[in-house]
Amino acid sequence: MDYLFEISERLIAHASTDIQRPQLQKLSQGGRMIGLKGARGVGKSTLLLQFAKSFLRDKKKLYISLDDIAFADQRLTDFADTFVKLGGECLLLDEVHSYKGWARELKNIYDRYPGLQVLFTGSSMLQLSDGLPELSRRAVIHDLPALSFREYLLFETGISFELLSLEDILRDHQRLSKEIWQEIRPLQHFEAYLKGGCYPYFFENPETYDIRLRETVIRVIESDLLITTGISPSSMEKIKQLLYIISHSVPFKPNIDKLAERMQIGKNNLKAYFRYLDMAGITRSLFSAKKGISLLTKPEKVYLAHPNLMHSLNPGQVNAGTQRESFFLSQLAPLHTVTEPDKADFRVDDHYLFEIGGKNETPAQIKGESNAYLAVDGIETGFGNRIPLWLFGFLY
Structure with missing residues (x-):
């Protein structure tokens, strides 16, 4: 165990705490x-080390990664037992x-060692397994x-802006926009964020970011998805095929019957693959506000995450309108319920309607609708129900 302590201390000592995401405070709440x-890639390991x-x-702690070869033939409960007997107080997995x-x-560690604190990280697909329900009464x-536009600006400029609620933005967007662009010009950074900056490793080497991002996607499918779901190698290849189709047609509007026939798979398997890609953080499916969501519900549209x-x-083939919609959805979905409405582009929390567009966008799609707004690209300040699109990047 000595060498694990050495590695742990080295990694913790070298962890930079210059820039900290808000979730760090949540971990500190006990x-x-x-x-x-x-x-994969959003910065879970960094947050744990920070x-x-x-x-x-002042606590005796140990950081370990469970993909280490040391755990190929060692029970985690036995390891925790030894750690506690050595005076260990906090185990970071x-x-x-x-x-x-x-x-x-x-679960066994929690029940057997009441004096031991355990923090762990895992794939966004953990809830596909039986694991989280088993821990529901024990673990928070x-x-x-991924990094919001607000967090990207923190990494890029060092300026920390206050979190905004959706209600704040809808009620007082003119004042909030002005306060922000008195410190920076957000549109000077917005396009760069859309192309690169959602994952923290962008800042390590922006020139190789596209390559690393593609490699991350492949590793998620070939490793994390394989481990979490137990799918077969042939299914893994079908999921890659589905992702290729989606990435060249976003927003993808699936015809389940035709797509299942084209891919030569069952319709229920196809719906499961859509769900897997969503859970992996690669895509984001939009469902009808009327139909609700279940394991077998067909998504109305599928965006890249x-x-x-x-x-x-799909470099070189990025549609500006789809890029705007993808940005809006990526910033709202972590905190709000977003569905497909009859009119406009998105319904949020079953209460607000949003149409997304460029600075020449008209309110025709939402005319006569209550609680309806335009999220407009290319403007620094809005007016009335016209709100700068970039401002929705300050929600988390």
Whole structure:
């Protein structure tokens, strides 16, 4: 175990705490067992190491990644037992989905060692397994989404802007916009964010970001999805095929019968693949506000999860209108329920209607509708129900 302590101390010591995401404070609010899940690449490991460095200075702690070869033939409960006997107080477990039976053993650790705090990270697809229900009464689970536009600006400029609620934006967007562009010109950064910046590793080497993003997507499908769902290699290839079709047709409006025939798979399997891609953080499906959502519900539209994926998976073919819609959906969906309405582009929380467009967009689609707004690209300040699109990037 000595070498694991050495690696842990080295990683924690080298963790930069210059820029911290809001979710770090959530981890610091306590609890014997805390989980952090999100798509590969969003910064879960960094957040765990920052927590250890900033909030566990005086505690005996150990950070380990469960995809380490050391756990290929070692029970996690036995390891925790040894750690506690050595005086261990906080165990930080990264990549728990890589360890078979992780949920059962975390449950046992929680029950057997009441003095031990456990924090763990895992794939956004954890809820596809039986694990999270088993831990529901023991662990507090937080989601870590991709960087918002507000967080991107923090990384890019060092300026920390206040979080805004949707109600704040709808009620007082003129004043809020002015306060922000008195410090920076958001439109000077907005296009760059749409192309690259949703994942923190963008800032390590922007020139290779597109390549790393494509590699991340492939690894999610070939590793995380394979581990979490137990799909066969042939199914994995079908999911890659489906992603190719989606990425070249976004927003993709699926005809389940024709698509299932084209891909030579069953319709229920096809619907499951859509769900897998959503849970993996690669796509984001939009469902009808009238039909509701179930495991077998057909999505009305399928977007890539954020605009960076559009530029990475189908460069040179990015439609400006779709990019705007993808941005809006990516910023709203982590905190709000977004569905497909009869009119306009999106319905939010079953209450607000939004039409997304460029600065020449007219309100024709939402004329006569109550609680209806235009999210407009290319403007710094709005008026009435015309709101700058970029401002919706300050929700988290």
